[in-house]
Amino acid sequence: MSDAGGPGTITVASRLSGFMRGGGLLIPLITALIAFLVGGVVVAAAGGNPLDTYRAIFEGSGLNWLFPWVTGDDRTLAALNLQQTLILTTPLILTGLAVAFAFRAGLFNIGGQGQYLVGTFAAVYVGSSLDGTPALLHVVIAMIAGSVAGAVWAGIAGLLKATTGANEVVSTIMLNWTAVFVGSYLFALGGPLHSDDPASQSIPVSNDVFESARLPVFWGDPELQGLHIGIFIALVAAGLFWVLLNRSVTGYEVRAVGFNPDAAEYGGISAGRNYVKVMVICGLLAGLAGALDVLGWQFRLATNDIQVSYVGYYGIAVALLGRNTAFGTVVAALLFGALLNGSSVRNLDPTVFDPQLATNLTYIIQGLIVLFVSAPVLVTSLSPGRLRRRFRRRRAAEAQAG
């Protein structure tokens, strides 16, 4: 396989990931803070009160459940809201990890959305067939099917990069659209996977996932979309991500290729083979996200769901804000989950701020976060103290190196 990146290529992805690993927690915090401040200005300009709005979003996210003084009906409501937040957080953790892992290998995986979607297709297909399979086995097979589908989808982009040098940004974007249209075809009226249920003959939707393939709910009422155990699967995946990246031979190779493909080659590591391996792992994660959504709370897939889904794209912002680390990604996913749920039409009090606008506010905050992490100069230049410290450190290092 040819070294597709070319000798000494510094990709945007590797530069971004390099920036994001330096500097600890400060920059992501500042980044999020500025994004919220600018978002507040937008709220004020739209005639709302920023503080009240953020408060309402916070309560809508259910995070006030964590405060012991919230009691009675408020507490019941908060629990329901928090369950919804965590349901949204679950796939965001996984799609975030799918982007972060690629970043660490110097790849920019924009394809989380497509990988997530094919994961939902495979999971809904397996979950709604194989009737009579024992419960635990059925759900595990369906999860594996979703992950593998995502892995194959992402593997295509990795293979193209390794063999022909095709830029992964372009190929993953193309694969996202391909996934949307494949899904729109599969579940369309009369499509190959369109529902057999006579009541659904006029709705472009899949068959329902059997009870045996549904993830158990451990918090809240299953009838009211309680929290399924997928959140733990996502957290375990984040733990495995850390081990894989920092404590495994594979992770060493991935990081080596991400930093310097030429030196990696000198160490006997094939950059091309690694590109495929990395993309497959990314696809596993994003595909699993799709499976957890289908098996945890959606239970069926309509073409409309496929066309309006953004879970994979949010993963990019989650990874950027989380600095491509396991822990950071989990925290960033929770933040985005809370924002999305708190600003949703259902949860936000329309007298405080128009929920339609609030959803856009979430997009604005997301956009600003992506902008700020992509433009490091903006954030660092706002903090002259940091720059001075860095120069002092560098001087000290030079003096020491003598």
Next chain:
Amino acid sequence: MHALLGENGAGKSTLMNVLYGLLQPDEGEIVLRGEPVRIGSPREAIGMRIGMVHQHFMLIPVMTVAENVVLASEPRKGVLLDRDAAERRVRELSERFGLVVDPRAYVEDIGVGQQQRVEILRVLHRGADILVLDEPTAVLTAQETAELFKVLRTLTAEGVSVVFISHKLREVLDIADRVTVLRRGVKVGTVDTDGATEASLAKLMVGRDVLFTVEKDAAAAGEPLLEVEDLEVEDDRGLMAVRGLSLRVRAGEIVGVAGVDGNGQSELVEAITGLRVPRGGHIRVGGKDVTGAGVRGALTAGIGHIAEDRHRRGLILDFSLSENLALREYRRPPLSRLGLLSPKRMEQQARPLLEQYDVRGGRPETTAGSLSGGNQQKVVIARELAEEPKVTVAAQPTRGLDVGAIEFVHKRLLEQRDAGRGVLLVSLELEEIRSLSDRVLVIYEGRIVAELAPDVSDEELGVAMLGGKVRSP
């Protein structure tokens, strides 16, 4: 013309960055033309007619020479660039200072020496009369260096002051009027080059006497460890760079490969070390055929590789030293078991190596990028020699290093030889080839065209390198 001399990391570049406004001094002042000044940014430095040519060029490859020269202070026609005026300006400067370069050529198409001229022209275009050159010869061939020196002499004759940063003693003696020597951030002396010698400067620079000639016993060469037969290798463009080359390295000898740059040296090294698959021929290490066996195959067979470009190949600058030291061994126990790495054992391996190879300022967790060039090279050498490879392929092992570090590298290579292992030394520094090698092979257009004794005259070696007198090897 004033030269600034010092070891790697002695503070030469830092000092000049302060002068150019890139860094701010903590204490002290800069006196310019009799007046104390504060230089807050490169823009202010340019305003004070100070110009700097960095070690790494800052040109835009897709633009022409003229466009690069006038960048940021363009002659305009309305809102548009006045291309003719720009080209005229470049021609005018070229002629005045003897810097010949085609103003219409694209920067990506011209050689490194030419690009450096463009950098110098740009500085002159902005009216600088103090020119700072940061290690200008590091990237140049001997011939290009000679041309640069001619240009610099013209510049001083025209009244431009030149500050010349270097760690190469001979160059400094050659070109500068006075030399200031730095050691670990402190000025240790300013001397006139008249009356100074390489030895006296080296002593100032390192703080002790430095051996220029390598002391070594006669080689006791044994059985062949590396055999290369009729090797054919293509370069990146698919052109045959190594054409039927054969050579042998026996146990207990250092074989030098001398030649003008670009005669197939890099491709030869890459083929032997498994980075490039040969088109034909055979490579055997200790009798075992490793042709096309890849990096791991070569490594397992006993090839160590001190890579030509330590930043590109030899080190991962963002990795810690212990991770860099593990680059060859991370797949095997004790560094990893069942696919899981042990950072603790990596650190345990790194600590004694860093001490043994005298890597200053380096702890296992330090990132490689924060070390000076000499210490980085020590890390590479520590990794490659720790495994006691049968044959060490050393490509330009002392490029960009100061005298102290060069001495260190040479000693380590001789140790390999004296321990009965083989060394293939590929270098553009003839002095290095002569002083270390037991046999000198001359490479020309991808073939070995002569085998010479290390004490052969310069003329004879030079003639052979240009493909003149072909002897059978």
